[in-house]
Amino acid sequence: MKIRLLLVDDHAVVRSGLRMLLMGEEDMEIVGEAGSAAEALEATRLLKPDVVLMDIGLPDMSGIEATREIRKQHPHVAVVALTIHEDEEYFFKMLDAGARGYVPKRAAPEELITAIRAAAADEVYIYPSLAKLLVRDYLSQDRSVEQKTALDNLTDREREVLTFLAEGKSNDEIAEVLVISPKTVARHRENIMHKLNLHSRAELVRYAIRKGIIEA
Secondary structure, three states: OEEEEEEEEOOOHHHHHHHHHHHHOOOOOEEEEOOOOHHHHHHHHHOOOOOOEEEEOOOOOOOHHHHHHHHHHHOOEEEEEEEEEOHHHHHHHHHHOOOOOEOOOOOHHHHHHHHHHHHHHHOOEOOOOHHHHHHHHHHHHOOOHHHHHHOOOHHHHHHHHHHHHOOOOEEEEEEHHHHHHEEEHHHHHHHHHOOOOOOOHHHHHHHHHHOOOOOO
């Protein structure tokens, strides 16, 4: 089954370029385009895409707010940010809004395609250089006693699974590396989310970056 895509950008030439790029992927199908947040919300409701490629700088509402609304109204729709912004403020706001991917517009086409496939598989994709920059930044910040205690409550195996999850690996990939079953990985993931009071894969990735769990 093909990944159904909605392209959201206020520049028609950008959408045209994305269409040309993605039409060549056998596992992807572009079901619609939108030039504003309002159009994106309506197109998501009508077309029911699997993944929305979302620009942050939209004329009527920020892509961050549009992402939050899409995730609230359609929790099974994944959003990947495709943007010129590469600073931590926009990055964390998009993750908080529920985005499963963050790709700069300067990235290679292969990076965007990888992000789309990851998002469609309920995984999170972060552009590598951006992730490393954020890791270095947050490693320098103090960690509260409460945060450290929550992390200390994880078992060694849960810490391993947390690291792999934060790096975007699927349950099957983690199971293969750790030589355990995917069901066991899923159980560890559930325990991790409960112990750390996290509610989504995006929150988990953000937590791992802030705590320096993902190594630069």
